[in-house]
Amino acid sequence: MNKKLSISKNKVFEEISTYNSILLFLDYDGTLAPFADNPAEAYPLPGVIELIKHLNDTEKYSISLITGRRLKDLRKFINLKDIYYAGTHGLEIITADGNELSPGKDRGLKNTDLNNIRDFFKKEYLIDPDYSLEDKGLVLTLHHPTTINKDKIIKHLETIIRKREYEILPGRKIIEIRPRFWNKGDAVKLLIQEIKEKNKIDSYLPIYIGDDSTDEDVFKILNNGIGIYVENENKTNTSADYTVKNPTEVLEFLQELKILNK
Template identity: 40%
Template sequence: MNKKYALKNKYWQEIRQKILRADHILFFSDYDGTLAPFNPVPAEADALTEAVESLKLIAEKEKYYLSLVSGRQLSDLKNMLKLEKANYAGSHGLEIELFISDEIIYPFSEQNIDQKSKEIYQDIKEKYQAKAQLEVEDKGFGMALHCSDEITKKEIRDELNEKFAEKNYQVLAGRKIVEIRPQAWNKGKAVNFIAGKISDKFALENYLKIYIGDDRTDEDAFQVIDEGISIYVQNEDDLNTEAEYYLKDPHDTAELLKLLAGEA
């Protein structure tokens, strides 16, 4: 696909003009593969220092409202970044904490999941937790199976697709990972939920949404950006994405954040 490289001056100026025309910016970013380079041990996947420093500056800008949206659990995501005046959406937006509120919001109810789906989910979790060579990340609402190679990932994905066919959970394969999550919620819905809460709270008009992400789960967010700015972080994959712009890797993300923060 003919995508626009966001750091090419022509397209950066295009992005910049869109930002200048808006009175407010609702800025959303994924974490792994976007702010942090991939690490086989999730707990050691640290965001690039220069990216975090720019995010701190962006969060302090009166025009910007910063949100982090990740498949990680909310507590884990907050621990990795520790940014104030930021909204956090963990577990693909199944648990949300807004800087304007002291409570955690759970926009999706587990009551929407039928008993049979719950039983299959529990059986699958116990099966894979028993495999010593596979890291299972229990997120409460769902789980992530971290795979060491593509063959293992494909085998797990195929088995889970069969198990959860027409059930209330969905299976998503990303980079070295297979995730199981409730069918009725995704990052796109989380973005719209946060945007609605923030725009209502501050009576925002003429605002622009920006979303940066790198994986299949971020495609749901790209689809709800409308007239905003959607940016895909390519890493090692092709450019088969709904996003309008792209970056090559988290180092590119850090460079773009530096521009947005006004440091360059």
């Protein structure tokens, strides 16, 4: 059972204090930024960018931002140097040195499925202004109103896609179609290896904070690390070790890390 994370006093901070290297992975929407009806207006909480920069400038912390957004969209909100970025669930990666990694290349995926889904969304849903389609290349995200028959849409999508290549992932007011071969968990494993080699470290503590079903892919593989799930309005079963209520409590957690590192 996951535990409520107390910001003021918790063994999490005691464990953090015993490590010289902390690999901190942060989701964006619903974690660093409150949800907004228009994703283009989902700004990070005041103070978040400054805290990320401060922690990353210390020897102890290496910061990575991991999101379902395209990287170009994420970096409209946070565009700091010397941190790691993973967009489109890790299909786009930029290292702290500025090198680009693209795990989705040369996978031989057939775009026919995605083209058929695009056509399906246009005909059935995008005629309604309450729906919008976010096209990320190998990933499609349908943004929808709260009151819909999600199961009906998913059942129809399953008749279109090849399940061996793509999967359908419902989330908070979204339905996402993404490749099966790669997820945020794979991206975090790759980034851990990159950071270990770059910083020449053997002993480290990975921490991941996220709020969505896609973040469960990380919580499940985060061996000997700390997973923190951000509930927002969705109290659900999670593989994370701890939970916090919302982005405000994530901000307080980052503030505590800054104090702890003095």
